[in-house]
Every structure is written in structure tokens, then in C-alpha cells.
Amino acid sequence: MSPKTPEQNARIRAESRQRIMAAAMHLFARDGYERTSIAGIAREAGVAKGLLYNYFSSKEDLLRTLILEAFSGGDEQIANLVAADPRSTLRNLLKWFFDEMRQRPEHWRLITEITLRVDKYAFVHELAKAKMEEYVQVLSRLFAQLNYTDPLNEARLFVGILDGIGVEALVLKDDYPLAAMEKFLLKKYCDENK
Template sequence: MPIIVDKARKRREILEAAMRVFSREGYHRAKMEAVAEEAGIGKGTVYEYFKSKTDLFLALHDHMLAELKAFYMKELEGIRQPAAMLERFIAVAFQTFRLWEPFFLVFFDYWAEGGRGEQQTLLQTRLREAYAVARNDVAAIIAAGVKDGSLRCDNPLLAAASILATLDGLVLQWLCDRDAFDLDAMRESLTQTILRSLQP
């Protein structure tokens, strides 16, 4: 009788090992062997679950985004007021800066790989889609506020893009230098600025 293995579980373990290794060393410097070791398995086993390093990289992107989204969903659950949602959204973002540091470090590599080239790589498509989804989600909150009169905004999608950009840019800057600014002060200041700019 064949050994019964929870393939989905092991797959996730590999993904999480990959995240740690990639975040530590960077995608290009990271060796498959290191990923295997981090996952506590043999080199060849990784290839039973992912057919190449690229494939693993891609799968990790999906995995990470799914996890991130789930985190946001959970944290935003139950909040109905658009302004409150935005405030919470920003707060959660700042939380992730600290809690999901490795996550964002890996993201550097997606940006570096995905920004490049006109060839419509799978990664590029995914990255583009992920951004579009995020923009739409945030824009939807703003639009809801506009509708119920609690917010004012001519172009919710543009505002959403801008908010996301600020958050991205802040992790970037903060990860390059933890002393660049105080996270809490920045969160308060940013929340104020954004909410004020959307005030009716």
C-alpha cells in the first residue's frame, strides 16, 4: 500500500520554506538545495512538488497573495463604514510591514522580475492582475463612501492606486532603512492625510 502523504500540506511547507529562503537571500541567490534544507526535505523532493525554480517562484506569488488577502479579509471583517474601513485597511497594512517582513522582501523580487520586459510572462500577468484586484478593492470602499455621502472623490480608482502606491513605497523605504521613519507616526499621519483628502 502506498504511503499516504498530505501532499497539499507538504506543498505548503515547501512554499513557506521557499519564502523564508527567498526573503533571506533573494530569489536569484537562493539555491534550491537551501529551500529543500529549510523545508527539511531532500533536494529532489522539491521537484516532486514544483517542476522548476521558476515554477516554485510563481506558485509562491499566488500563495503569498492568497495569504495576504485572507489576512486583510479577516482583519476588515465586520467593519461597514467606508472611512473606518479605510482607516483599518491602512492600519492592517502597517501591521503587515512588521509581521510579514519576509513576505515583502520576497516581493522585491516579483517587482524586479515582473516589471521588466514586454514579453507577457506569466508572472507579469499575475502581478498586473494582483494590482488591478487591489485597486478595485480599495476603490470599491471609496466608491461606497461616495455613494453614502461619507466621502468625496472624483476618481476612486485613481485614489486607490495612489493609496496603494504610498503603502508600497513605504515598505520599500522602511525595509531599506528601519530608521527612515517611525511606523506609528507615519501610520497616523498617513491616515489623517488620506481621510482628510477624501472628506466631503
């Protein structure tokens, strides 16, 4: 008789929104942004096409939302990896990275693909640049503490290594020796006896 309470509506909205975002993330990651249709996302989410536009103003707005959330979600997690000594921090970071590659490869595939299509989605350029610089700065300090002679470029190299391994693991999938590389890098960067 009486309309739904604001709380009920908020919950319903949050749920629908979440389902749509999860479906979109899955499909964007699996098939790429361009190859994913709104109809497909709606079907995957189990809602009608039109509902999507109650929550996102366009397909690109949905993408933007996912990207922003992915980037900011990453930030929090990385903040948790910082340890007392630099070598442990590096170790945590490497372990986190390889775990992610094993557990959410599709998620990272999307991030990588979108990041490469920079021209079309200009906001990504700024975002990626800011993140990159942030990571390089943090790593640079770590390498300085470890007395590397050129910590800035070591930091850039380290980021590049992770990026490169990421791309290769995404392409070669089970054929890429993730475990071996993890061990190798842990030894190279975190071995106390070195």
C-alpha cells in the first residue's frame, strides 16, 4: 500500500547496480569493450536493457565507472603491502602481483586493454600516468633505501617488469611460467644473502 522505504530502494538499487557492474566487468574483460554489447551485459546481469540506463548514462560511463573503481581498489590493496623494511615490502608486492595474475587474469586483461586504447578514452591517460608516477616514486624510495645506484630508473624498470610479465601471462596463459618467474624475481630482489 505504501511505497517502498528509501532504505529498501537504496538496497535494491545497490544490488542492481552491482550486478550490472559485475556482468560488465566480466564481459568487457573477456571480450573487450567494443565487442561487448549492452544487450549482452543486461542478459548476463539478468536485467532488462533499459535498467542499465537507470544507473549509467552510457556504455562509456559504465566503462569509466569500472576503470575508476578498479584503479582506486588497487590503491587500497597496495597500501596494505607496505612493511617495516623495504625488502619485505618488495616481497609483499611481488607476491600480491603474482597472486592477482593467477586469480583475476581477466580483470587485468581489461585494465591493460583499456589502458592501451588511450586515445579514445582520454581520462585513462591521466589516470594511468598519475598511477605510474605514484608507483615509481614509492618504489624509488625503496630502492634508495636498499642502496641501488640509480633508484629512479630501477623503479621504472621494476614497474616495467611487472607490466611486461602481466602482458605475457595474459597472452600465453597457462603456458607462461608464472611460478618460476615469481621465484626468480623474489630471489633477485628480496634475497637477503645477495
